[in-house]
Amino acid sequence: MQEDQKDFVLKPSLMQAFETTLKRNWDLPALSNYDGSTFHYKDIARRIAKLHILFEECGLKKGDRVSLCGRNSAEWGTVFLAVATYGAVTVPILHEFKPDNVHNVVEHSESRILFVGDVVWENLNEKMMPNVEAIILINDFSVLYSKDKKVQKVRDRLNELFGKKYPKNFRPEHVAFFKENPKDLMLINYTSGTTGFSKGVMLSYGSVYNNMLFAWTVLKELKAGDSIVAMLPMAHMYGMAFEFLYEITRGCHVQFLTRAPTPKIIMEAFQKVKPRLIVAVPLIIEKIYKTKILPKLENPLMKAALNLPVVDKAILGTINKKLDETFGGNFCELIIGGAALNQEVEKFFKKMGFRYTVGYGMTECGPIISYEDWRAARLYSCGRSTLNMEIRIDSSDPEHIVGEVQVRGANVLLGYYKNPEATAAMFTSDGWMKTGDLGTIDKDGYLFLRGRCKNMILGPSGQNIYPEELEDKINNTPFVTESIVIDDGGKLVALIYPDFGAVEQAKKTAEAAMEEMRNEVNALLPSYSQITRVDIFPEEFEKTPKRSIKRFMYQKK
Numbered sequence: 393m394q395e396d397q398k399d400f401v402l403k404p405s406l407m408q409a410f411e412t413t414l415k416r417n418w419d420l421p422a423l424s425n426y427d428g429s430t431f432h433y434k435d436i437a438r439r440i441a442k443l444h445i446l447f448e449e450c451g452l453k454k455g456d457r458v459s460l461c462g463r464n465s466a467e468w469g470t471v472f473l474a475v476a477t478y479g480a481v482t483v484p485i486l487h488e489f490k491p492d493n494v495h496n497v498v499e500h501s502e503s504r505i506l507f508v509g510d511v512v513w514e515n516l517n518e519k520m521m522p523n524v525e526a527i528i529l530i531n532d533f534s535v536l537y538s539k540d541k542k543v544q545k546v547r548d549r550l551n552e553l554f555g556k557k558y559p560k561n562f563r564p565e566h567v568a569f570f571k572e573n574p575k576d577l578m579l580i581n582y583t584s585g586t587t588g589f590s591k592g593v594m595l596s597y598g599s600v601y602n603n604m605l606f607a608w609t610v611l612k613e614l615k616a617g618d619s620i621v622a623m624l625p626m627a628h629m630y631g632m633a634f635e636f637l638y639e640i641t642r643g644c645h646v647q648f649l650t651r652a653p654t655p656k657i658i659m660e661a662f663q664k665v666k667p668r669l670i671v672a673v674p675l676i677i678e679k680i681y682k683t684k685i686l687p688k689l690e691n692p693l694m695k696a697a698l699n700l701p702v703v704d705k706a707i708l709g710t711i712n713k714k715l716d717e718t719f720g721g722n723f724c725e726l727i728i729g730g731a732a733l734n735q736e737v738e739k740f741f742k743k744m745g746f747r748y749t750v751g752y753g754m755t756e757c758g759p760i761i762s763y764e765d766w767r768a769a770r771l772y773s774c775g776r777s778t779l780n781m782e783i784r785i786d787s788s789d790p791e792h793i794v795g796e797v798q799v800r801g802a803n804v805l806l807g808y809y810k811n812p813e814a815t816a817a818m819f820t821s822d823g824w825m826k827t828g829d830l831g832t833i834d835k836d837g838y839l840f841l842r843g844r845c846k847n848m849i850l851g852p853s854g855q856n857i858y859p860e861e862l863e864d865k866i867n868n869t870p871f872v873t874e875s876i877v878i879d880d881g882g883k884l885v886a887l888i889y890p891d892f893g894a895v896e897q898a899k900k901t902a903e904a905a906m907e908e909m910r911n912e913v914n915a916l917l918p919s920y921s922q923i924t925r926v927d928i929f930p931e932e933f934e935k936t937p938k939r940s941i942k943r944f945m946y947q948k949k
Contacts, residue, residue, distance in 0.1 A: 402608050406578075406601040407569040409641040410477055414440075415564040417616050417643035423466035424647045426621070426661055431466050433643070436473065437567050438554075443474035443533070445553050449546040450526065452504060454479035454570070457580070459498045461485035462509025462530045464626050464648040469636060471507050471530055472626070477569040482579040483592075484627035487512050493590065495520040497582050501592060501809065508536070574598030580809050581629055583755050592809030595629075599758040600637070602802035606760055606779040607638040611669065613724035616643025618668035621661045623653040623676075629759040630730055634671045644668070655679050659718060666720040673730040674737075675939040677748075678867075681737045684718060685711060689740075708744035715746060725766050727751055729759075731940050732841060732860060735772060736868045742771050750774045752839060754827060756818070757781070757803040761827075762839045773838040777801075783839055784824065790833050794842050794856065797831045798824040830858070847943065849879045851920040857884070862921060865913050871895050871905040874933060876941055880948045883924040886910065887946055889932055902928055 403409035417433040424430040431439070452458070458475045460482060462468050475482045483501045485494055487509060498506055498521045506527045508516065518527060518537045527537040528547075535544045546553070558566060572578070578597040582590040620639045624631025626648075639646050647665050651657060658676060688694055688711075697703045719726065729751040741748050749766040752774035753759035762783060764775035777783045780802035787795025804825050807815035819825055830848065831841040843858035851857050859877035866875045866886055871894050876887045888906055895905045906926040914922045933941045 402605065403641070405572060405574075406597055406604060407477060407572050409601075409604065410473065411567055411569050413641050413643050414567045418564050420617055420643060421645045422640065423469045424645065425466050425650050426647045426665075428650065429466060431470065434564075436470055437564075438562050439470045440474040440477055441558070441562060441566065442550055442554050443471070444478050445557065446533070446546055446550060447474075447478050447480065449553070450505075450540070450543050452478070452480055455481060455577070456505075457481045457483050457501045457503040459483040459485055459501060459503040459506045459524075460530070460627070461487055461489070461494055461506065461512050463487050463511065463650055464622060464631075465509070465530065465650050466648060467530045467532075468509070468626055469640075469646065469648070472632075472636075473640070476578065479570050479572070481577050484579065484581060484632065486582075486625055486627045488625070491515045491517070492520075497590065497592075498524060501580050501582075572597040574601060577806060581627075581755050591811060591814055593755045594806040594809050595758045596806050599803050599805065600633070602780050603633045603758050603760050604638055604641055606763070607634060608641070609779060610763065610765065611638070611725070614639070614642045614644060614668055617645065618642070619645045619647060619665045620669060621649065621658070621665050621667045622646050623649045623658055623661075624671065624673065624730075629755045630673075630753065631671070633759060634727065639669075655683070662718070662720040666722040668722055668724060670719055670723045670726040672726060672728055673939045674728055674733045675731075677726075677728055678734050678737055680715075680718065681734075681740070685715070685740070712744045712746055715744075723747065725749060727763075729753060729774075732864070734867060735864050738772060752841065756805040756825065756827075757799065758805070760803060761799055764838070770834075770838050773834075773840050775839065776837040777839075778803075783833060783837075785831060785833050787832070791835060792832065794830050794832055796845055797827045797829045797839065797841070799827060800824045849877075849884070855918075855920045857921045862886070862913070862917070862923070865916055866909065866923075869909045869912060871898070871900075871902075871909060874941065876933065876943060876946050877923070878947055880925075884921065885925045885927060886923045887927050887929055887933075889929045 403412055414433050414437040420433055421430050422433045422436050458480045460471055472482060483503055485497050494516060502523060504525050506524050507530050508527060509530050513536060525539045526535060526543045529536055535547050538544055574597050576597055577594055578600055579595050580592045581595060582592050620635060622635040624635055626632050626636055636646055649657060649661060655676060697707055726748040728748060733750050747766050749764060749769045751763040753761045760778050761781060762775040763778050769775060782800050784798050785795040786798055787793045798820060800823060828845050829841055830843050830845055831839055833839050843860040847859050849857040849859060862877045863875045866872055871891050873889045873891045878885050890902050890906060895902050906928060910923050910926050934945055935941055
């Protein structure tokens with residue numbers, strides 16, 4: 393039974409939302425591997441029921457940890473839902489983690505079971521995870537390793553056990569999940585941030601539920617049967633919450649890109665799937681802007697035409713339509729998060745009325761902190777505090793003087809797993825969570841970010857220099873792909889990965905092009921924030937799965 397928009401009712405709990413969507417959307421497609429297999433909601437429900445039998449027979453208890461490490465896939469999504477609806481604590485691990493990091497996370501989290509993708513498993517060693525009792529392949533639930541022979545025996549008899557439990561076929565009325573306590577631990581998400589070692593973020597059922605409640609309230613255009621392209625890593629909270637869990641509770645069809653999400657593959661998927669909602673990181677959007685729009689705007693005739701008001705409006709309308717088609721032509725909104733959007737790109741999108749908005753969040757809030765609908769969003773802002781969340785700025789004048797962004801509310805983490813020192817350091821004496829981000833907030837509650845506290849550089853006369861703002865200007869120049877600005881003994885140095893193709897096409901050397909760039913950018917900057925040197929890098933900088941540069945790897949000791 394398809395759940396129409398007018399029939400959608402906010403569910404009183406997360407487990408009830410999962411239960412209801414499986415029952416009401418029984419015959420609709422739920423999860424697909426792009427250009428591959430598709431599971432309908434009834435298939436997901438059956439697989440969940442089978443895994444619950446496996447868990448029960450093997451003695452897994454509510455609250456026990458289950459790790460999950462593999463590429464995005466329909467099978468990954470099914471396992472996640474099975475663990476969550478059983479009441480075990482899910483430990484999603486990014487498949488990009490190095491094998492030693494995977495071993496450490498599995499051991500640190502005290503996981504009893506590890507579900508693993510075949511590619512990841514090739515590089516793992518069960519001896520490095522002595523406390524794991526069973527390792528199971530995500531693809532088909534085959535047992536790769538187990539301490540107790542019972543696990544293999546139960547897996548071999550799983551269809552038989554399922555048939556005995558449901559002798560007259562498995563039907564919607566058989567779907568019934570436990571009632572969760574909002575304060576209980578639901579998952580441990582190990583961050584892979586820009587500042588170093590992973591920490592286990594403990595998120596409650598209440599945090600995840602409130603993120604869903606926010607989405608149910610503001611993203612009302614989605615209805616059962618709508619399609620979504622999931623391109624962000626599911627083991628990261630941004631993708632998990634808003635490309636998977638929310639869509640499942642609405643009865644949508646989630647199509648996972650199982651390969652690396654290159655711009656070419658993403659554009660192809662958008663044309664085929666025509667997604668109703670798009671959730672992206674800035675890097676993807678900026679690449680599309682640079683390759684699809686910028687070359688046309690730099691044409692001398694186009695530049696001249698854009699200065700004529702009537703012609704300008706017509707041209708922007710045409711570009712908007714073409715860009716709309718590039719994203720499939722069916723989306724209600726494109727939500728950008730995970731990092732700051734380049735200001736030139738944002739300004740142009742705003743000018744032409746493109747349906748985008750920039751949100752803000754972090755793993756520690758599961759993830760949402762601020763958002764605003766694209767119609768009301770303000771230029772360079774990342775919206776206002778979301779449902780049941782509050783934001784304050786640690787500043788004597790929050791509207792004009794930059795300070796740390798601090799938050800409190802239903803989304804905030806329970807703490808860091810087995811790390812009381814880091815947990816204590818995360819909170820102020822009056823209970824607000826310190827985000828580590830810097831910003832201001834206007835009189836209407838719109839948040840404007842400036843950079844990370846740890847990244848801020850103190851100028852020669854005590855001026856605050858935000859490297860992200862310098863990088864934004866540097867990245868706007870034609871021969872730069874990406875950059876980092878660092879402090880090297882009191883001098884500002886730009887680390888640059890150039891666009892070598894553009895440099896070669898312009899018949900320049902990389903050194904000459906970067907020196908031109910330095911002079912061009914310095915002309916826009918005050919004397920205390922001038923770039924004194926450029927260091928050229930031959931390849932892309934190391935990044936987190938949400939495509940933020942791992943800055944700590946490039947700082948001068």
